[in-house]
Amino acid sequence: xxxxxxxxxxxxxxxxxxxxxxxxxxxxxxxxxxxxxxxxxxxxxxxxxxxxxxxxxxxxxxxxxxxxxxxxxxxxxxxxxxxxxxxxxxxxxxxxxxxxxxxxxxxxxxxxxxxxxxxxxxxxxxxxxxxxxxxxxxxxxxxxxxxxxxxxxxxxxxxxxxxxxxxxxxxxxxxxxxxxxxxxxxxxxxxxxxxxxxxxxxxxxxxxxxxxxxxxxxxxxxxxxxxxxxxxxxxxxxxxxxxxxxxxxxxxxxxxxxxxxxxxxxxxxxxxxxxxxxxxxxxxxxxxxxxxxxxxxxxxxxxxxxxxxxxxxxxxxxxxxxxxxxxxxxxxxxxxxxxxxxxxxxxxxxxxxxxxxxxxxxxxxxxxxxxxxxxxxxxxxxxxxxxx
Amino acid sequence: xxxxxxxxxxxxxxxxxxxxxxxxxxxxxxxxxxxxxxxxxxxxxxxxxxxxxxxxxxxxxxxxxxxxxxxxxxxxxxxxxxxxxxxxxxxxxxxxxxxxxxxxxxxxxxxxxxxxxxxxxxxxxxxxxxxxxxxxxxxxxxxxxxxxxxxxxxxxxxxxxxxxxxxxxxxxxxxxxxxxxxxxxxxxxxxxxxxxxxxxxxxxxxxxxxxxxxxxxxxxxxxxxxxxxxxxxxxxxxxxxxxxxxxxxxxxxxxxxxxxxxxx
Numbered sequence: 001x002x003x004x005x006x007x008x009x010x011x012x013x014x015x016x017x018x019x020x021x022x023x024x025x026x027x028x029x030x031x032x033x034x035x036x037x038x039x040x041x042x043x044x045x046x047x048x049x050x051x052x053x054x055x056x057x058x059x060x061x062x063x064x065x066x067x068x069x070x071x072x073x074x075x076x077x078x079x080x081x082x083x084x085x086x087x088x089x090x091x092x093x094x095x096x097x098x099x100x101x102x103x104x105x106x107x108x109x110x111x112x113x114x115x116x117x118x119x120x121x122x123x124x125x126x127x128x129x130x131x132x133x134x135x136x137x138x139x140x141x142x143x144x145x146x147x148x149x150x151x152x153x154x155x156x157x158x159x160x161x162x163x164x165x166x167x168x169x170x171x172x173x174x175x176x177x178x179x180x181x182x183x184x185x186x187x188x189x190x191x192x193x194x195x196x197x198x199x200x201x202x203x204x205x206x207x208x209x210x211x212x213x214x215x216x217x218x219x220x221x222x223x224x225x226x227x228x229x230x231x232x233x234x235x236x237x238x239x240x241x242x243x244x245x246x247x248x249x250x251x252x253x254x255x256x257x258x259x260x261x262x263x264x265x266x267x268x269x270x271x272x273x274x275x276x277x278x279x280x281x282x283x284x285x286x287x288x289x290x291x292x293x294x295x296x297x298x299x300x301x302x303x304x305x306x307x308x309x310x311x312x313x314x315x316x317x318x319x320x321x322x323x324x325x326x327x328x329x330x331x332x333x334x335x336x337x338x339x340x341x342x343x344x345x346x347x348x349x350x351x352x353x354x355x356x357x358x359x360x361x362x363x364x365x366x367x368x369x370x371x372x373x374x375x376x377x378x379x380x381x382x383x384x385x386x387x388x
Numbered sequence: 389x390x391x392x393x394x395x396x397x398x399x400x401x402x403x404x405x406x407x408x409x410x411x412x413x414x415x416x417x418x419x420x421x422x423x424x425x426x427x428x429x430x431x432x433x434x435x436x437x438x439x440x441x442x443x444x445x446x447x448x449x450x451x452x453x454x455x456x457x458x459x460x461x462x463x464x465x466x467x468x469x470x471x472x473x474x475x476x477x478x479x480x481x482x483x484x485x486x487x488x489x490x491x492x493x494x495x496x497x498x499x500x501x502x503x504x505x506x507x508x509x510x511x512x513x514x515x516x517x518x519x520x521x522x523x524x525x526x527x528x529x530x531x532x533x534x535x536x537x538x539x540x541x542x543x544x545x546x547x548x549x550x551x552x553x554x555x556x557x558x559x560x561x562x563x564x565x566x567x568x569x570x571x572x573x574x575x576x577x578x579x580x581x582x583x584x585x586x587x588x589x590x591x592x593x594x595x596x597x598x599x600x601x602x603x604x605x606x607x608x609x610x611x612x613x614x615x616x617x618x619x620x621x622x623x624x625x626x627x628x629x630x631x632x633x634x635x636x637x638x639x640x641x642x643x644x645x646x647x648x649x650x651x652x
Contacts (some may be wrong), residue, residue: 023510024503027484141478266498273489275478279441283472284545285465285493330479333500 042341053119053348056356059110065103069111072099117247125306126347127340128257132299133317134339135264138275139295140200146317147303150207154214155184156307161221164234174308181304239363240311249309256305260298271332314365315372390417390548396447399437407433408604417548417580422591425601426624431584435551439470465493469547471538473554480525483537490541512543532563539570552583568594588616592641
């Protein structure tokens, strides 16, 4: 009799579930509204910050001229696109750019050679580091980790310091930094595979060990470096700077960070599951070993690419995912794109401060820490549930 | 109807000390199987072995004749779902998102939950009557609410078998009975269940078969009437228990622990 009762109860409930509205549609509609809102806010703020960023700097020139030059450049792009069919199929036609050139060539240089590449690099580095940080926080189930946890920054530093120590030139410094970071993480990963146990915990332990070994190597070289030539160079490199960015570096940096970010974004649903822990993710059908390896590789390439272009930029990878998570929630489907945008905007602002605050340029690592640390403390105090 | 068979399963964490040895049991997906046993005897380990989280030292576990180890993680998750004793959420996911995660084995690689997945998740949520919780962060739920969320996730997963590790743990009396009735209801949907419990009464309430796990073995396997006896309970829990037939409208046995004089 009891059995019968429970089964009829179930039937009733099942019936009401069948009759109920089309939830799938309703909830996806909900999601779409969120997306429209997020995109419109982030893109409009991003564009405003981007333009202000282009306008600001130590070189004195008329802001109107820069805006005009920018408008000219953008229209030129559209014109080129419009002329393309004509060029391809013959019977070419010329469209005249409606904006008349009224500014000196210095303005063009400042805009297109100095500021534009730098700001584009800043966007990709800020967004990429935040994204890498988010994926590490999910993989390691810890909101306090950042891309440095597996030793990528220490490895990249050591690579760069070796290159500077032996005077191999700036190009080699970047290459050494890039591969230094990747090798460090590879070393950490293989160390963690030697032992049995909780894989994420082992990775963190191995990362700490490898990181401290590498930083010891770093210190030795710093100690041995000539005090009045190499040591300052090393120190400045370690503090991070966007000053050395050129258009040629962009052609490497942007595709690398873009493709890896896209890779992480494609794995967004698995990122949610990884944050449940190894056993639970496996029980829900995730090949955790493979997912973890892929995520670590993608995040490491992003961080190494960022570090080799601009040195160590701390805090972004930890604080930006935190701040964004507090606003949009932990669901990686929403979090990943938002965190990229917030990271890019944040670093554009930081970069602006670096360039404009005092007469000489401030190393970016100093500003990110100066701004990041207090923001983090305020958030830690205000919202406790974010990492409950 | 799917068949789950455990054949001479042996497991060891370090290679020498065996947690359980040569366990065998076969069940179909319309049965509720309860494992009773003292603390620390390896019940959870067995469930994790069934989920291929702890690979066996020797022996095989088969579903419909296929060795678990050859099935592949995603395929396995379509056949078996698992609700652990406790779940720690690092991040405050919404209830709906957590239930949606149950749909993961049905998604193609790199794809996201679709409209159909949302629909199935919502049906599971409605079935358990937790519709008003869907936008609440799981980190703010009580133990009982969380248990219902996990059950909803398991229902959304649509697996043939469900492993429950002490599903009534930390629940109040009412929630315990609610969980047991959900278990019975899921049996009606042809889901086979293996649950561990510390309450022998639950075996009478909801289970078809019971095993007593002790010293690495199933020391006694059978229907609740055969297995939950004074002698067996004395052996595993070291206390005297009276078992009487309840003379009401429901024909059922009840365990009565006899506390008198136990410590004298």
